Amino acid sequence: MKNFTPVLNVILVVAVAVLFYLHFSSRSANMQVAGSSKAVPSGNFRIAYFEIDSIQEHFDYYKEIKEQLDSKSQANNKVLGDLKATFAGKYQEFQKVAPNLSQAEQANKQQELMQMEQAFRGKEKMMSDEMQDEAFKKMQDVKKKIEDYLKDYNKDKGYAFIFSYSPELIYLKDSAYDVTSDVVKGLNALYQKKK
Helix, strand or coil, X not given: CCCHHHHHHHHHHHHHHHHHHHHXXXXXXXXXXXCCCCECCCCCCEEEEEEHHHHHHHCHHHHHHHHHHHHHHHHHHHHHHHHHHHHHHHHHHHHHHHHHCCHHHHHHHHHHHHHHHHHHHHHHHHHHHHHHHHHHHHHHHHHHHHHHXXXXXXXXXXXXXXXXXXXXXXXXXXXXXXXXXXXXXXXHHHHHHHC
């Protein structure tokens, strides 16, 4: 989830940079874009935005993905908690019997505890890496669904840009250009058809 917002922030920064370039460029509106045979369209262009937190709250597919990830995270935490409890139990047991053990036996028990701790750390890292990878892939899928829908949605709307609103990057927004309800409604309709 956390990886989804930085990706959108980067897209927004690039889009804002393009917008400023197009707006403040002293070249004529009909000049060619460098490296492209496509002419920059003349005239005004329209911009819209949607509230990303509304998508996260109301897009059924996103909510389903979040539930899956939360469920997996809870299962991972239970496995790691059980391993940690086993390690803590072994450690406490060692603390109780250590005075009665020879130096060789103490060394063996300490080695066993170090191996258990290393195994725990390895398992924790592996599970964390898997979780991050899965979350990234699922969020990319959500992002792709939103992008695909917006391409279709924009066929007859004529927007040059459709941003996702993020308070860190956009300081002013006019609600007249808010297409959030259209996007949520359309995404959910598409998602229900594919179920």
